[in-house]
Amino acid sequence: MPTAPIAxxxxxxHLAWLEDHRTQLLDFYAPEVCRAEGGYHWIGxxxxxxxxQGQQLWIGARMLHVHALAHxxxxxxxxxxxxxxLVYYVDGPGHDDEHGGWFNAVMPDxxxxxxxxxxxxxxxxxxxxxxxxxxxxxxxxxREASELIDRHYWVEADGAGLDSLxxxxxxxxxxxxxxxxxxxxxxxxxxxxxxxxxxxLDRALRLARRLSGPAASGEYRLVxxxxxxxxxVRDYNREVPNHPFRPYGSTVGHWLExxxxxxxxxxITGQEWLLDAARTLVEGAFADGWHEPGFVYTxxxxxxxxxxxxxxxxxxxxxxxxxALVLASGEDRWQELYGRVWQxxxxxxxxxxxxxxxxxxxxxxxPVLVTWDGKPxxxxxxxxxxxxxxxxxxxxxxxxxxxx
Numbered sequence: 001m002p003t004a005p006i007a008x009x010x011x012x013x014h015l016a017w018l019e020d021h022r023t024q025l026l027d028f029y030a031p032e033v034c035r036a037e038g039g040y041h042w043i044g045x046x047x048x049x050x051x052x053q054g055q056q057l058w059i060g061a062r063m064l065h066v067h068a069l070a071h072x073x074x075x076x077x078x079x080x081x082x083x084x085x086l087v088y089y090v091d092g093p094g095h096d097d098e099h100g101g102w103f104n105a106v107m108p109d110x111x112x113x114x115x116x117x118x119x120x121x122x123x124x125x126x127x128x129x130x131x132x133x134x135x136x137x138x139x140x141x142x143r144e145a146s147e148l149i150d151r152h153y154w155v156e157a158d159g160a161g162l163d164s165l166x167x168x169x170x171x172x173x174x175x176x177x178x179x180x181x182x183x184x185x186x187x188x189x190x191x192x193x194x195x196x197x198x199x200x201l202d203r204a205l206r207l208a209r210r211l212s213g214p215a216a217s218g219e220y221r222l223v224x225x226x227x228x229x230x231x232x233v234r235d236y237n238r239e240v241p242n243h244p245f246r247p248y249g250s251t252v253g254h255w256l257e258x259x260x261x262x263x264x265x266x267x268i269t270g271q272e273w274l275l276d277a278a279r280t281l282v283e284g285a286f287a288d289g290w291h292e293p294g295f296v297y298t299x300x301x302x303x304x305x306x307x308x309x310x311x312x313x314x315x316x317x318x319x320x321x322x323x324a325l326v327l328a329s330g331e332d333r334w335q336e337l338y339g340r341v342w343q344x345x346x347x348x349x350x351x352x353x354x355x356x357x358x359x360x361x362x363x364x365x366x367p368v369l370v371t372w373d374g375k376p377x378x379x380x381x382x383x384x385x386x387x388x389x390x391x392x393x394x395x396x397x398x399x400x401x402x403x404x
Contacts (some may be wrong), residue, residue: 004350007342009326009335014342015388021350022385026070026078028355029378033063034081038088039106040064044374046354053376054107055094060085061122062379068126068133069386072400082130086137089123099168101148113167117153117180118245120145121187128190132397142191146200149184158230159206174228178211179245182254185211185261193398201268208265208274212258215277220284221250221301222258234301241298242307242371249298249306252289253314255281256321263324267392275328282321286337289314293348293365309370312357313377315345316384323387357381 005013032049035041040063042053064085070078088094094102096113104119105112127142152169153161160181164173185207192200210230212222225236225246241248259278266274288303289295294310295318322338325331348365349357359372383396390399 004346007339007346009323009338010388018385018388022073022382024355025378025382025385026075028375029063030077030081034084038084038092039094040085040088042374042376043356045351045356045358047356047375050374050376052108053373054105055088056105056376057094057102057116057119058122059376060089060094061119061126062377064089064126065122065129066378066382068129068135068138069382069396069400071133072397079135082133082135085126086130086135086141089126090137090141096167100144101169115152115165115167115169117149117161117163118183120149120153121180121184124149124187125183125190128187128194129397131194132401139195142194145187146191153184154203159203159210160230172228175246176226176228176230177246178222178224178254179251181207181211182257182261186257189261189264190395190397193395204261205265205269205271208258208262208277212262212277212281213273215255215258215280215284216273218280220255220280221288221299221303222255222281224249224251224254242309244371247298247307249300251298252285252295253297253311253317255285255289256295256314256317259285259321260317260324263321263328263392264395266328267324267394278321278325279329282318282325282334282337285314285318291363293344293361293363297371308363309368310348310361310363311371312345312349312359313380315341315349316380319345319384320387320390323390324392327392351375 004017007014028047029043033040039055040060041049044050067078067081071082093106096103101115102123103111104114104116124142124145127138127145130138131142161184162172163175163177163180185204188200188204223232225233227233237243237246237248259281262274262278288299295314296305297307297309297311300306318341322334325334348361351358356375358367359375360368360370362368386396
């Protein structure tokens with residue numbers, strides 16, 4: 001396997017490597033990602049499907065989004081993969097024709113029929129990207145997701161969304177969380193770019209202020225879990241510290257994702273608090289979370305690591321946040337950190353033998369299977385290959401549509 005060039009921000013050799021790597025990623029997933037009966041497969045470490053994992057909404061919506069971007073890049077066959085997903089999620093088994101919305105998961109032994117904000121936010125993201133890629137059904141998907149979020153999840157007084165409802169969109173879980181609302185922010189930004197409705201931008205700003213705003217005043221260990229009145233529950237899931245969606249403590253990778261989103265909002269609005277928050281979040285992530293070969297999953301409220309496994313996705317999100325900080329600040333230190341993150345990712349996370357990225361490595365950089373089975377999630381790493389193409393004021397689909 002050829003050695004990757006030293007990852008230097010803006011260097012043509014690094015950008016060429018990213019382009020090649022993007023092709024390799026798509027080549028790894030394409031052969032088995034489409035399930036013959038509909039929807040997308042969960043992909044294992046060897047690139048083969050794991051049917052027992054079922055069709056999980058967040059993975060399916062992300063695959064739809066990624067292949068819409070790939071189509072905008074001119075990838076042969078990407079349109080077929082997009083259309084395959086649209087059939088499943090517009091009128092197919094992934095869609096709840098009786099009550100509306102989308103099932104959380106369709107499993108071999110039944111349906112998980114709770115309606116999660118997390119999954120529906122990803123459908124809004126996917127629909128917005130698919131619409132920008134020129135597929136008529138993308139707007140239909142995005143409009144339904146947006147209307148359902150308006151009707152059932154969004155709480156105007158809170159400036160945020162409910163986390164989980166039952167199949168009929170009743171009986172809300174009293175839990176309020178950062179994760180689903182963070183991805184709702186991402187989805188609202190994509191919808192704003194796709195459809196031009198200022199309501200989407202306003203809501204993205206409100207969510208950012210509520211959930212990442214404390215970082216503008218130096219409080220970068222973001223609260224992940226709250227009760228129904230948005231009172232922090234700092235001991236939430238202390239007994240399940242490595243939960244894949246609601247782990248105990250503060251999740252370092254989310255600081256990096258929020259930094260990236262805040263910087264896009266800064267590029268659009270020019271509000272200085274967003275740049276302050278993003279800078280503090282990234283500084284905090286390196287102060288508390290960076291332990292080579294990567295970022296620890298979670299930290300306690302004093303910054304002590306709780307789950308010290310290094311997951312793949314914070315590495316990808318860090319590259320996006322650091323790229324945006326270079327553009328926003330012009331400071332050389334962000335370029336140096338960008339290169340350091342990519343060098344560790346190339347050395348320890350990229351699976352040079354089989355393809356894709358290892359989902360999780362230990363402190364010595366060895367692949368482990370603790371929280372995630374396989375390599376189901378293309379979204380983070382695919383986007384990481386595109387971040388250097390972005391200006392501050394655009395998301396990925398909008399940038400590709402405009403030719404940036």
